[in-house]
Amino acid sequence: MAEKFDAIIVGAGPAGNAAAYTLAKAGLNILQLERGETPGTKNVQGAILYADALERIIPDFRDDAPLERHIIEQRMWILDDRSFIGSNYRSDEFNSERPNRYTILRAPFDKWFSGKVKEAGGLVICETTVTELIRDGEKVIGVRTDREGGDIYADVVILADGVNSLLATKAGFHKEIEPKNVALAVKEIHFLPEEVVESRFNIKGEEGVVIEIFGSVTHGMVGTAFLYTNRESITLGIGCMVSDFKKGNVAPYTLLEELKNHPAIAPLIEGGEMKEYAAHLIPEGGYKAVPQMYGDGWMLVGDSAGLVNAVHREGSNLAMTSGRLAAETVIALKQANKPCTAANLIRYKDAMDESFVMKDLHKYRELPGILHNNPHFFSVYPELLNRAAHTMLTVDGEDKHSKEKMIRKSFVQRRTLWGLMGDAFRMWRATR
Amino acid sequence: MSENTPTPAAPKGKKRLELDPRLAAYKGIWVFVEMERGQVHPVSWELMGEGRKLADVLGVELGAIVLGGDLKQTTTAAETAFTYGADVAYMVADAILTDYRNEPYTKAMTDLVNKYQPEILLLGATTLGRDLAGSVATTLLTGLTADCTELAIDPDNRGLLATRPTFGGSLLCTIQTLNYRPQMATVRPRVMSMPEAQPGRTGRLVTDTLGMNEADIIAKVLSFIPDQDQEKAQLAYANLIVAGGRGMGKAENFQLIWDLAEVLGAEVGGSRPVTHAGWLTADRQIGQSGKTVRPNLYIAAGISGAIQHRVGMEGADVIIAINNDPNAPIFDFATYGIVGDALKILPALTEAFRSRLAVDRRAG
């Protein structure tokens, strides 16, 4: 006899776990399927966790979640080949009772989250891949897995299977993701003794630092790099748009190698033992690339709906929030004894539109296009800025006024005045 | 050693290291001379060499335990044991012991230990040695340290310091068996070097009886199928080895390894990814979970030199590493390194050897 559930959740990332936990907690009979050996094994390690989204799901998560460090300092570095110019924001206020951002390692974090799903009464089965959706006409009525006797039925299937959801593509819920809407990021973790991490970043206890990196390290491609401090490791990664990688002849790994060898970065990871090299896609098409997120008997949550705010590198919070809202929609329908038809699941979309998720994505809707069409943001500016800083900071007998003039001239030379003003305007409009 | 996590023990009070006086009666070092089908396994002589050193440090006798089915064979083995350093040989020859069977061998060994009381008992970590060691240790309720890579005597308490790899070879740990005797350890073949035999050296021969009837023994050996592939046993004892790793790219490229090996008259081995991918048979794997080798010459092509591989081959006299990555870890411990594409270097080496060896042959 095939099993039947109130809901099946495909994937045990942040989106799937949020949905599964919320549903199980409300007493629904749910099944969560994950293809990895354990939740988190297939997921890219090292990330920032935004507390707010999780707090709305598990208010006291700080008690036992495997958090690495809370962030007390954010650095923004613009690199050219040999130097960087940057800004820092560090505040003791981040050392509050309930810090807002944490670094985490995805594997233990996802495992913890999944444990919460089980505690709440959800049935979680790993090492099982959903190969297709079972449909009755338009309506999704279950999933087929790669195991013998693998058909399982449910009133609603929530797809939380991550970026490039093959299931959704196969079912025709959205088209295959376009290279210009997806970034490829590569990450490494470098293990270092806790004391070394703390002394190199001037932090203590649970404090952590994040460095956002732009500039010549991406070879002019649209992309960014980042560095996070974990308890006894450092996450280092770089990502660029897949369409750019396709054009250029730089491999993602080469970028990461160059980043590691950059004079500003190398001393920070020196002596570390590299473990885990991982590559992963990030949907960065933004608002305009978000597909329809619901239909008869199905919903998309998290990365599989393309919910990533590339500007602020937020993903997991959007994923968790969408998972929670999808679950709440189902719970409400159950309570009202209503079926999970497209007409009823539209409430999920409404709730999403009301939330910060769609509002934020809407705010930055123009940005992907602008960055895409203006590669000099990632090549010319970093170099100019670094030279400017160098000029100003070199004490060589030249007066400051002349130096400023030189800098201005160099900017206008490389990029016309109109170009500069246009850039400024476009950026202002896109992030307004 | 299976359960305890080797975290460095907290500094122990001297008291724990003080030996129970009842155990002080245990004296001497024993090496089990492993014989199967009349052949002594070379690991026994390697251990004899090691046992000799320990016995000299302690100033005690070195004993050889010879068990077998044929009196002539066991006597020859005992005499050979003397030439490798044994002072005394304890011998049990009984038809029951013709084939290795756990029960009678365990009994023979435990009886001898209980009667003559050695302080240290060493066995080869072969299939036979591990089968026997585990059974003897449990029967005697004493400690056993498996797969040691180094044996020494603690100058403070005259106890055995048995060092072995742990956590897949990433660390070493030293283990002591404190208030139990004998202190048992096994060592894998080729981990210790083969001592020089001293022809004419003799010792005391003590013969004992087994005290069992064939009818008492439940297990019967129905047949023995010797390994077909004669090469199998030879890798561990090869003098010349050419080995390839994942850097060889694909199975077909291994022909280059075989070509060089043929010119040199060498054996062929490989790293784990290579045997896992089926480019070589599993018995040609060298390293932690494969064979330990100790050749005079080891040529490694496209092998990174991971610790698990390294522990299996670093005993080689001369290691030549070919790798296209100048930072490959293997260059940290090889004797000579060539940076370059193995697919190009290997044929060149084969050619160079062929011509120079050919010259030699013509001259000779």
Next chain:
Amino acid sequence: MHIVVCIKQVPDSAQIRVHPVTNTIMRQGVPAIINPFDLYAIEEALHLKDKMGGRVTVLTMGPPQAEDALRKAIAYGVDDVVLLTDRAFAGADTLATSFALAQAIRKIGEATPVDLVFTGKQTIDGDTAQVGPGIAKRLGLQLLTYVSTVDEIDLEQQTITVQRRSEGGVQVIKTRLPALITMLEGTNKIRFASMDDMFRSARFAVPQWNKDRAGIEDVSKIGLKGSPTVVSKVFAPKPKAVKAQMIGADGDTPQAKAAALLDVLTSQHPRLANELGLIAG
């Protein structure tokens, strides 16, 4: 027929890291797996059950998290599992481990007598291959190590015939039940669980036994106290002082590098060169 399989949950040693300064194991993020060698034991037991009927119970001693390993065993289709877990077991070496496991097997056998016990060849963390023989001796079972094939089991006559690896060949050996088999690697391939088995596994309530439940009274035989061996030192392997002497320069042809190498061998290693029959070029 009742078969007990002993498995151990081990850290995936491929992912273990050593703290560069303190030389301690950094466990953070290292996944735990079923000792790979034990999977052959599970599969062989299930195969025998498929053929002859009976039940398979899987036993492990370890921390509460070892439940994951047992759950996996259930998915493969075993009938029952026991998690032997108690603080008093901590720090056990092989002698103490085999004592505790033997006791638990005795207890398991009280309900349904045990005909056959399987263990893996060895673990990848302890790597001693002693626990199997240890259990056999303590329970007075016939010991069959490094078994590649179980040829025949005769429940009527209470006999078993197996092929086992020994130095230089394969022994075909016949003995009496109950017996303990340590299974050789590469002898079978663990099955892929069906969806039904996955459901059963996810819902299974794993029984936990403490020392009392296992019928262990004498605490001096378990855990650290029951272990004759003591780890006195843990350290990293010594890096070799001298690095490789590099042969040839960057632009050299492979031929030039090969020739240079042979020159060094002949001049620096006359004995080796002699053995090879190498002469100066």
